[in-house]
Amino acid sequence: MADLLLGQVIRFQGDPFASDDAAQTMEHGAVLVDQGRIAALGEAADLRARFPMATVHDYGRRLISAGFIDAHVHYPQTAIIASWGKRLIDWLNTYTFPEEMRFADRAYADDIAARYLDLVLARGTTTVCSYATIHPESVDAIFAAAQTRGMRVFAGKTCMDRNAPEGLRDTAQSAYDDSKRLLEQWHGVDRLSYVITPRFSPTSTPEQLAALGALWREYPNCLMQTHLSEQPDEIAWVRELFPQSRDYLDTYEAQGLLREGAVYGHAIHLTDRERARLVEAGASLVHCPTSNTFIGSGLFDMGLARQLRVGLATDTGGGSSFSMLRTMAAAYEVAQLRGQSLHPSQLWWLATQGSARALRCEGRIGNIAVGMEADLVVIDLASTPAIAQAAARANDLWQAMFPTIMMGDDRAVSAVWLGGKRHEPETSGGGT
Structure with a gap:
């Protein structure tokens, strides 16, 4: 059975070093995973209606990204x-x-x-x-x-x-x-x-x-x-x-x-x-x-x-x-x-x-797009009190992500998906 991941989604439609609008974000997004690959991508309400039999994993305000x-x-x-x-x-x-x-x-x-x-x-x-x-x-x-x-x-x-x-x-x-x-x-x-x-x-x-x-x-x-x-x-x-x-x-x-x-x-x-x-x-x-x-x-x-x-x-x-x-x-x-x-x-x-x-494998991994291998990470953008208070002041998703980039560790990782299967990460309570 397919899995439907709900949350904020980040994907790339180009190279952000070459184009200011290369990155695309969805505040209420969804990623459908089926048979190890990304089968669909879109707004959460739309994909829930299209795939009612999928197992839903609602990650709320967490960020869904390529691994x-x-x-x-x-x-x-x-x-x-x-x-x-x-x-x-x-x-x-x-x-x-x-x-x-x-x-x-x-x-x-x-x-x-x-x-x-x-x-x-x-x-x-x-x-x-x-x-x-x-x-x-x-x-x-x-x-x-x-x-x-x-x-x-x-x-x-x-x-x-x-x-x-x-x-x-x-x-x-x-x-x-x-x-x-x-x-x-x-x-x-x-x-x-x-x-x-x-x-x-x-x-x-x-x-x-x-x-x-x-x-x-x-x-x-x-x-x-x-x-x-x-x-x-x-x-x-x-x-x-x-x-x-x-x-x-x-x-x-x-x-x-x-x-x-x-x-x-x-x-x-x-x-x-x-x-x-x-x-x-x-x-x-x-x-x-x-x-x-x-x-x-x-x-x-x-x-x-x-x-x-x-x-x-x-x-x-x-x-x-x-x-x-x-x-x-x-x-x-x-x-x-x-x-x-x-x-x-x-x-x-x-x-x-x-x-x-x-690594010459951009057609397989590293992005969220239909047909790509379903290697995904779900990131908590409020994983510690220091990060949460900084993210709460954000005016957009980029400002909300930046405190996690600068201060985040393994506590920010809520879930990892490998080849369409959820992997339970072993956490160590923070660190490098």
Whole structure:
């Protein structure tokens, strides 16, 4: 039987970075969910009359939205989130690499994968794009956990053949072989997508990058994810390791890792040539604001969202929160520091349809439209006394949403729907 969700509804008919009227809201809206998809959308009174046999879920003044999409995460870093501050390279050596060594143990990988997905579902995130570790078991773990929950998840084996501990290094050939086997096993199964995943140029030789570029040419419908220009000292390191390259982006481009479907995390310190090539190639960027401030990387230029597909991400665990609400707030703050004031509709877009576009799946998820997969989140816009008193002063829905964007946490998440089925989030009484 179909389900009819009633409440305030937000959807997008275009890109709010390109058009002031791209976002559409309905004060008394309704979304009909049937067989895992959105079957109808409209005013509550109209849909109740048209579908009298549907099971009604009346969320009152709560906001019904597409579920949040976290476009760049490292689920194996779940247990080390909020570790005391280091710069990027020190943080990798001190926290990340020792923790990722543990993922050779499938039982440990299963435990962390399950914990991670439950944490983000409790915060309204219905899709993630994750790095695993070099261990194939870590990919199996996150995909198996996603299958159990009915989540749409993108993930891939992280590949590194230098500048990493011995237990975290593969080779050009084994990276190709393992990635190909995992891709053929998982890509397109249920709601799962494999992503070719070199960690970043400093931990891959040109030979390994070339091998993964060759694999991507064999399977062009996959995404490729990696890191780009996160910190100045990282960029200087890349320059030493790749003296033949014009810039950081060229280390990927020379090996066939730049085109549509390329998803680069961070991209803070870009040269003019890199910006032009990213636009020309149709690549995607992912903004990771809590990570960029926590590790001291810099301030992303949100003006790029007018030229490129830009998504939003927590970057767990370099990022300091599992919540896309907190991530939206950080994105607003970072933009303010660059003299760029983001509208609530733009922030919400980045966490939903913008991230879906960055992952090239905007026709499936990230918006409320007929035919889309029914991944939805229901948000209480008065979840705490502080938020409620601010929202009560609002003159429109945008002003009512903004306090939740800036101060909301998992207490704001009233319900999560995955593939048309209600998922009961595990809440933890507030937090990141």
